[in-house]
Amino acid sequence: xxxxxxxxxxxxxxxxxxxxxxxxxxxxxxxxxxxxxxxxxxxxxxxxxxxxxxxxxxxxxxxxxxxxxxxxxxxxxxxxxxxxxxxxxxxxxxxxxxxxxxxxxxxxxxxxxxxxxxxxxxxxxxxxxxxxxxxxxxxxxxxxxxxxxxxxxxxxxxxxxxxxxxxxxxxxxxxxxxxxxxxxxxxxxxxxxxxxxxxxxxxxxxxxxxxxxxxxxxxxxxxxxxxxxxxxxxxxxxxxxxxxxxxxxxxxxxxxxxxxxxxxxxxxxxxxxxxxxxxxxxxxxxx
Amino acid sequence: xxxxxxxxxxxxxxxxxxxxxxxxxxxxxxxxxxxxxxxxxxxxxxxxxxxxxxxxxxxxxxxxxxxxxxxxxxxxxxxxxxxxxxxxxxxxxxxxxxxxxxxxxxxxxxxxxxxxxxxxxxxxxxxxxxxxxxxxxxxxxxxxxxxxxxxxxxxxxxxxxxxxxxxxxxxxxxxxxxxxxxxxxxxxxxxxxxxxxxxxxxxxxxxxxxxxxxxxxxxxxxxxxxxxxxxxxxxxxxxxxxxxxxxxxxxxxxxxxxxxxxxxxxxxxxxxxxxxxxxxxxxxxxx
Numbered sequence: 001x002x003x004x005x006x007x008x009x010x011x012x013x014x015x016x017x018x019x020x021x022x023x024x025x026x027x028x029x030x031x032x033x034x035x036x037x038x039x040x041x042x043x044x045x046x047x048x049x050x051x052x053x054x055x056x057x058x059x060x061x062x063x064x065x066x067x068x069x070x071x072x073x074x075x076x077x078x079x080x081x082x083x084x085x086x087x088x089x090x091x092x093x094x095x096x097x098x099x100x101x102x103x104x105x106x107x108x109x110x111x112x113x114x115x116x117x118x119x120x121x122x123x124x125x126x127x128x129x130x131x132x133x134x135x136x137x138x139x140x141x142x143x144x145x146x147x148x149x150x151x152x153x154x155x156x157x158x159x160x161x162x163x164x165x166x167x168x169x170x171x172x173x174x175x176x177x178x179x180x181x182x183x184x185x186x187x188x189x190x191x192x193x194x195x196x197x198x199x200x201x202x203x204x205x206x207x208x209x210x211x212x213x214x215x216x217x218x219x220x221x222x223x224x225x226x227x228x229x230x231x232x233x234x235x236x237x238x239x240x241x242x243x244x245x246x247x248x249x250x251x252x253x254x255x256x257x258x259x260x261x262x263x264x265x266x267x268x269x270x271x272x273x274x275x276x277x278x279x280x281x282x283x284x285x286x287x
Numbered sequence: 288x289x290x291x292x293x294x295x296x297x298x299x300x301x302x303x304x305x306x307x308x309x310x311x312x313x314x315x316x317x318x319x320x321x322x323x324x325x326x327x328x329x330x331x332x333x334x335x336x337x338x339x340x341x342x343x344x345x346x347x348x349x350x351x352x353x354x355x356x357x358x359x360x361x362x363x364x365x366x367x368x369x370x371x372x373x374x375x376x377x378x379x380x381x382x383x384x385x386x387x388x389x390x391x392x393x394x395x396x397x398x399x400x401x402x403x404x405x406x407x408x409x410x411x412x413x414x415x416x417x418x419x420x421x422x423x424x425x426x427x428x429x430x431x432x433x434x435x436x437x438x439x440x441x442x443x444x445x446x447x448x449x450x451x452x453x454x455x456x457x458x459x460x461x462x463x464x465x466x467x468x469x470x471x472x473x474x475x476x477x478x479x480x481x482x483x484x485x486x487x488x489x490x491x492x493x494x495x496x497x498x499x500x501x502x503x504x505x506x507x508x509x510x511x512x513x514x515x516x517x518x519x520x521x522x523x524x525x526x527x528x529x530x531x532x533x534x535x536x537x538x539x540x541x542x543x544x545x546x547x548x549x550x551x552x553x554x555x556x557x558x559x560x561x562x563x564x565x566x567x568x569x570x571x572x573x574x
Contacts, residue, residue, distance in 0.1 A: 113509075113525055115509075117525075118525050118526065118527040119527070120481075120482075120527075124484075151439060151440070152438060152439045152440070152482040152483075153438070153439070153440040153511075155481075155482030156482075156507060156509045156524075156525045157509060157510075161484075162482055162483075162484060163484060165484075166484040166485075169484075194407075194442075195407075195439040195442030195443075195449055196439075196449075197411075197448075197449060197450060197452075197453040197456075198453075220443060222400075222402075222443045222444060223444075223514070224440075224514065227510070227511065227514075237443075238400055238404075238405050238443045239405065240405040240406070240407075
């Protein structure tokens with residue numbers, strides 16, 4: 001596989017709506033993202049609250065945008081059985097929305113220790129059970145599920161899946177390799193995986209298994225001042241994004257390159273148009 | 288191997304001087320740590336600045352304390368060859384101090400990307416070269432080197448060694464398994480490794496290779512408010528410390544259990560005597 005050039009190819013690129021801070025209504029974001037030449041968008045559930053999902057889906061389609069993903073799952077682990085059940089059910093409803101949006105995948109941020117727990121093994125076991133049940137539903141709905149391994153600094157709350165290898169092990173266990181293409185795969189985000197000493201092997205394995213469903217870019221700032229909302233614009237940090245994209249595309253990924261930046265100190269304070277313009281420039285110059 | 292009980296066994300426990308915030312002179316810290324019944328201490332280089340190292344070593348010995356480690360190496364990677372050379376040289380001098388202190392090991396926090404670099408592979412390669420040169424010197428000095436894998440949230444600056452498996456791979460490469468006991472091993476800190484999905488296998492491998500030279504405890508607070516100085520007292524966070532100690536001791540480790548807490552918002556603001564008293568209580572009750 002060859003690595004694609006992104007120069008003048010914003011049609012290969014997508015904007016995750018979190019990058020704009022969820023300030024504007026989704027309709028305006030769709031129009032602006034399309035107007036600037038991006039090829040895709042990844043909306044969040046909060047963008048659709050109080051909306052007719054079918055109408056939003058039509059507006060995205062009419063704007064000529066692909067839906068590179070739909071963000072994101074409710075955390076699965078819980079102390080009480082009823083709470084776990086409610087988390088799974090909530091995710092099934094979100095999968096139906098992902099289907100209506102024709103999203104390339106439903107992104108799973110799986111959660112980790114419920115407050116009061118130190119039992120990582122139990123959290124991981126609940127994630128496995130919940131993901132298996134979600135996969136049954138997703139297949140009927142025609143939706144692919146993308147497990148997103150999160151940086152280990154989120155291991156206590158946001159995700160007990162913290163490496164590509166671990167997420168692949170889980171996917172292999174739930175959906176063994178077979179004759180059909182996988183419906184359970186991974187969303188790879190450079191922010192979460194760039195440090196991994198086994199990165200190239202892990203990406204190659206994910207690609208060989210046909211399990212790379214999404215690829216997200218942003219940058220790791222040095223120093224980083226907040227655990228959640230201090231992600232950097234591509235090129236402003238220490239990640240060799242082009243090298244990681246080369247690995248991902250050499251492994252067979254041909255989907256959209258999606259920008260997802262959480263930045264309450266910088267990019268969320270700017271006008272969406274300015275942020276989108278810089279995203280476009282950096283996608284073409286440093287990614 | 289059986290897991291030791293720490294109840295009434297503070298003699299198995301050590302205090303890393305960083306836990307007290309480096310506020311008092313090392314002589315006073317030595318006396319206070321000994322008076323409270325701990326069996327060991329791990330000083331930092333900054334504690335010995337302007338001191339006669341031999342005199343400090345005698346004071347520690349006279350107080351009946353073991354030296355569970357000596358903290359820590361200067362970061363190895365650098366952009367310029369002369370700067371790299373200076374980093375190695377500085378570490379050789381520190382190894383001589385570790386020898387004078389009869390430290391159980393010299394703790395290596397290896398560093399990562401020099402400012403301006405995105406080249407993790409080069410940083411790792413410099414770490415390998417630097418560690419090999421340090422090992423030659425350490426053997427002559429009778430000092431063991433303990434590579435400390437640091438949490439991946441430090442991958443950009445403090446350490447490009449981020450998992451136990453990665454540190455073991457490096458140790459195996461530099462010092463292949465032979466007939467003598469290893470002089471290059473690991474310092475395992477629950478703060479850095481607790482999230483690892485391969486934790487039990489990695490600890491077992493480290494033990495089988497006789498490479499566990501130190502074991503550090505503290506806790507991961509939820510939420511954590513600072514990347515460096517918001518570590519928790521054992522029991523105040525989400526880490527199942529007793530379970531990890533059981534793995535480490537089942538793998539053959541019989542050295543000291545060392546408390547290392549960086550906490551500018553909490554424990555560093557308290558009187559050293561209070562912090563030491565709580566360390567003692569928590570070592571016996573939750574570790």
